[in-house]
Amino acid sequence: MCGIAGAYRWPDGKVVADRLTDTLAHRGPDGAGRYSHSADYGEVHLGHRRLAVVDLSGTGAQPMASGGLVLTYNGELYNAPELRAELAAAGVRFRGTSDTEVLLEAWRRWGVDCLPRLRGMFAFGIFDERTGELVLARDQLGIKPLFLLRRGEGLVFASELKALAAVTGGSLQVDHAALVASLLYYWVPDSRCAFREAEKLPPGSWLRCRSDGRVERGRFWNLKDVAAEGRERARAGERPDIAALVEESTRRHLLSDVPVATFLSGGLDSSYLTALAARHQPGISAYTIGFRAEDAKFEAMPDDLRHARRVAEQFGVDLKEIEIAPNVLDLLPRMTYHLDEPIGDPAAINTYLICSAAREAGVKVMLSGMGADELFAGYRKHLANLLALRYQRIPRPLRRGLSQAVDRLPVATARRGYRSVRFAKRFLSFAELPEETAFRRSYTMYDRGELLALVDPDLAGSVDDVLAEHADIYQDNALDDPADFVNRMCLGDARMFLPGLNLAYTDRSSMAASTEVRVPYVDVEVVEAAFAVPGERKIVGRQGKAVLKEAASSVLPREIVYRPKGLFSAPLRAWMSRDLAPLVREVVNDGELVRSGFLRRDALARLVAEDAAGQRDYSKHLWHVLTLEYWYRGATSGEFG
Secondary structure, three states: OEEEEEEEOOOOHHHHHHHHHHHOHHHOEOEEEEEEEEEOOEEEEEEEEEOOOOOOOHHHOOOEEEOOEEEEEEEEEOOHHHHHHHHHHOOOOOOOOOHHHHHHHHHHHHHHHHHHHOOEEEEEEEEEOOOOEEEEEEOOOOOOOOEEEEEOOEEEEEOOHHHHHHHOOOOOOEOHHHHHHHHHHOOOOOOOOOEOOOEEOOOOEEEEEOOOOOEEEEEOOOHHHHHHHHHHHHHOOOOOOHHHHHHHHHHHHOOOOOOEEEEOOOOHHHHHHHHHHHHHOOOOEEEEEEEOHHHHHHHOOOOHHHHHHHHHHHHOOEEEEEEEOOOHHHHHHHHHHHOOOOOOOOHHHHHHHHHHHHHHOOOOEEEOOOOHHHHHOOOHHHHHHHHHHHHOOOOHHHHHHHHHHHHHOOOEOOOOEOHHHHHHHHHHOOOOOOHHHHHHHHHOOOOHHHHHHHEOHHHHHHHHHHHHHHHHHHHHOOOOOOOOHHHHHHHHHHHHHHHHHHHHHHHHHHHHOOOEEEOOOOOHHHHHHHOOOOHHHHOEOOEOOHHHHHHHOOOOOHHHHOOOOOOOOOOHHHHHHOOOHHHHHHHHHHOHHHHOOOEOHHHHHHHHHHHHOOOOOOHHHHHHHHHHHHHHHHHHHOOOO
């Protein structure tokens, strides 16, 4: 895992590429490399920051130049051994053992046709000195980030948005429509970027810059097509062996020349991966996180630690327990900077703190259970949306009475919170809506009216554009089986929620701690198999992830497999009521977002008042407002530049 950067036909390209690369130092503390080339059409400069994981010798250093090709690459190829053997059989002679060299030689032999053959996570730029072409590519699911900025015939690219902001001297303008999307989702969708001009290369795609100024784009992998093919496989009676595929993916993800550890929350996904990893790497370390008892009680958080200890004991795992009592006022601006865009999920803090502890212990690589919920329908929203279809069959007078009764219940008192009431209120907020709207409302922060009331009235068009984009993507998810609601939700999550939020914060939080996180569930072969599983096998009765639980049952204790779904989150209500209460008041009364007119003070004040009264849980909304405020201050003051 590394940081990559480059400038193609850009003014002062060498200075720009050097600054891009320096900004990414935290992504690769083990080494830095530069490459420059000058020709009639202009200059090309590539940079690299190295986190040495495979082939720690100098033969793995980058940018890697050989036979007229130059590569700067961020990622891991888990099928590198097979590709190496195939290339060697064709006569390629390798100098070292890195997957970087495998990728470079695969490109030399197959060009863009090598991309569908790559099994792993990657973002890279490859330059051909003979043709003057630069090609950028990003992995199938968007695990690794790649930002770019084009001006005229010039282009700059980098692993992080803050690097592009730095080289433009803070001149990039905030995209207010992207911030509206951030308010809705609490993250910026992968289709948008928080700064105008800048963009994210879409997952499963490539971009080629030619020396004559032409730019071409293409896709080498499309998740919608994969899901459609999976449906055909299911209709033909194919039943993929999920247990075998997950174990094989986990084994491949252990490939490393440095120590590997796992996240272990005690939930199904991380416990299953940890148990499988321990089969192949006995005594592997795992890291788990806990919060102060008073915070956990106030948030009504489950006791994950007890379950994590049981898994560790049964499988001989060296468990590292981290109790979190963070200085939130200090962490909030630091995390906002590292996250690049306004992301309001406090799980980013957990990831950063776990990775920091692992790095201090000498661990560079962590395995995460990220992706299983999206692919196998494990979130509460998936089951809740199915239950909503049944709820709509209840006579309207009974529904109205139930809604009024739940509305009067408090979500918290002065001493503790009530999760069941929070869930009930959340459910009733979308249970009677049409399918796409209900699915969106089940995981986003506001409905249309609430969002319009919160932002500058001039942004009403942006609100409608953001909502229409969600509807368009969801409708585009429609498989040929209209009854498979579950897989439509899974496809929506895999196309939006996974790259836009979970993979984004995982990459940026872990790399802020100079640590690589690998995600075995987000493996192309596991993903393809997941969409060959009909929705009725993913949610059975009230059990989400049923097919994954079936696979894990031969490995894990039943208590772990079938325990209620937990959250990889933080005690936000506790933080908001104590640590962050003064900051919330400051932001509402005199924050930059309010003073600029982007957010409306009266609407924010209502959120604070209703949350404080215990009738609504707006802690997540207010946490995101704080992250957005800090991001906006940095973006408009030139801090990112």
